[in-house]
Amino acid sequence: MTVVIRGASLLGETTADLTVEDGVIRDVGTADLGGATQVIDADGLIALPGLVDLHTHLREPGREDAETILSGSMAAAVGGYTAVLAMANTSPVTDTAENAERVHDLGRRAGLVDVHPVGAVTRDLGGQELAELGLMARSRARVRVFSDDGRCVDDARVMRRALEYVRTFGGVISQHAQDPHLAGPTACCHEGELSGRLGLPGWPGIAEEVVVARDVMLARHTGSRLHVAHVSTAGSIEVLRWAKAQGIAVTAEVTPHHLLLTTDLLSGYDPTFKVNPPLRPAEDVEALRAALADGTIDAVATDHAPHARHDKEHAFVDAAFGMLGLETALSVVSTVMVREGRMGWSDVARTMSTTPSRIAGLEDQGQALSVGSPANLTLVDPTAEVTVDRADSVSLSRNNPWHGRRLTGSVHATLLRGVPTVLEGKLA
Ligand SMILES: NC(=O)N[C@@H](CC(=O)O)C(=O)O
Ligand SMILES: [Zn+2]
Ligand SMILES: [Zn+2]
Numbered sequence: 517m518t519v520v521i522r523g524a525s526l527l528g529e530t531t532a533d534l535t536v537e538d539g540v541i542r543d544v545g546t547a548d549l550g551g552a553t554q555v556i557d558a559d560g561l562i563a564l565p566g567l568v569d570l571h572t573h574l575r576e577p578g579r580e581d582a583e584t585i586l587s588g589s590m591a592a593a594v595g596g597y598t599a600v601l602a603m604a605n606t607s608p609v610t611d612t613a614e615n616a617e618r619v620h621d622l623g624r625r626a627g628l629v630d631v632h633p634v635g636a637v638t639r640d641l642g643g644q645e646l647a648e649l650g651l652m653a654r655s656r657a658r659v660r661v662f663s664d665d666g667r668c669v670d671d672a673r674v675m676r677r678a679l680e681y682v683r684t685f686g687g688v689i690s691q692h693a694q695d696p697h698l699a700g701p702t703a704c705c706h707e708g709e710l711s712g713r714l715g716l717p718g719w720p721g722i723a724e725e726v727v728v729a730r731d732v733m734l735a736r737h738t739g740s741r742l743h744v745a746h747v748s749t750a751g752s753i754e755v756l757r758w759a760k761a762q763g764i765a766v767t768a769e770v771t772p773h774h775l776l777l778t779t780d781l782l783s784g785y786d787p788t789f790k791v792n793p794p795l796r797p798a799e800d801v802e803a804l805r806a807a808l809a810d811g812t813i814d815a816v817a818t819d820h821a822p823h824a825r826h827d828k829e830h831a832f833v834d835a836a837f838g839m840l841g842l843e844t845a846l847s848v849v850s851t852v853m854v855r856e857g858r859m860g861w862s863d864v865a866r867t868m869s870t871t872p873s874r875i876a877g878l879e880d881q882g883q884a885l886s887v888g889s890p891a892n893l894t895l896v897d898p899t900a901e902v903t904v905d906r907a908d909s910v911s912l913s914r915n916n917p918w919h920g921r922r923l924t925g926s927v928h929a930t931l932l933r934g935v936p937t938v939l940e941g942k943l944a
């Protein structure tokens with residue numbers, strides 16, 4: 517099978533035809549259309565390396581009513597992704613080699629994106645005893661990213677030992693930075709004037725910042741790699757900027773929702789906007805945008821967190837934390853960063869594909885658009901105007917904070933190793 521992508525703008529720079537054969541880019545230039553099995557007209561479209569999501573919740577095993585590995589893979593493909601890292605907070609938790617292999621194999625069977633399990637840092641996310649880190653790393657699933665996401669690795673001694681351990685095989689610890697004493701389990705609204713007025717338990721920025729500060733020092737001490745999940749405050753960015761200047765091996769991700777949505781959305785008590793960490797004020801949002809543009813934040817990650825209706829439709833304090841993100845991430849980044857002139861398409865490729873692939877240690881993702889690269893590709897229509905409708909989602913859940921929003925730029929097609937998974941914005 518030979519697929520020709522005709523007249524795409526590579527990273528928004530030069531225009532060329534891409535000839536894809538046996539899962540690999542065979543030619544970049546002017547294609548011979550005669551030999552093509554399929555021609556994709558990419559006039560006006562931007563070609564990017566397939567997107568890589570460092571932070572996805574697929575809910576299988578355990579909560580297949582909210583999402584399955586198949587439905588989450590469908591959402592990922594529609595969102596332009598060719599690889600996702602599936603978080604460990606499933607039931608059972610991904611804390612053994614066997615559990616990691618099961619997720620990996622179900623991902624293979626779905627066949628729409630590469631599903632890489634994230635391993636838990638501690639057994640059953642309990643925060644005390646290290647999980648089977650080495651066995652997960654050596655398993656067929658080749659786990660490199662470890663996280664207790666949903667919970668913070670709160671005990672500094674456990675965090676230190678985990679960092680030391682993963683260093684031996686080039687792994688990384690992705691930390692959900694939330695000091696549980698400063699922001700306890702009911703904390704659900706950015707602490708400030710609004711949380712007081714709404715009567716919601718406050719989740720202060722400092723609860724994130726103290727953990728980020730502690731962990732960069734542990735990363736320095738151990739010489740190991742730290743990744744900070746869903747960074748949400750200007751103070752965390754100051755710490756990251758300092759740590760990077762010291763040469764400490766720390767990376768960080770920001771979610772699309774923290775790049776655009778603000779805490780005032782909580783004034784209607786709509787649980788759709790309840791997420792961990794919480795939506796922040798406009799000053800933090802602006803600091804996150806600036807940090808993504810200048811490279812202090814390395815990657816955009818969705819934290820796609822589907823929840824069944826009966827877990828979300830409650831009084832605000834009782835509802836589950838989390839929102840959908842896979843299908844809309846590219847459109848949000850395009851709207852907030854590209855249309856506003858703060859990033860070019862090569863920066864989108866870097867923050868949504870190349871760098872996340874490198875952080876996760878993936879070998880066949882985030883590649884250059886050149887001859888010999890695996891044909892994991894995303895075609896973006898940069899001028900498409902979309903109004904998000906939660907009913908259109910292929911996710912099993914409907915906790916979509918983007919419903920009704922107008923965004924500019926959308927995913928037109930996705931190819932996984934040369935095979936189209938999405939065409940004209942729909943599953944192929
Ligand atoms: N982000 C969320 O609000 N929820 C996530 C857990 C997490 O990422 O902390 C979930 O698993 O639902
Ligand atoms: Zn988290
Ligand atoms: Zn998460």
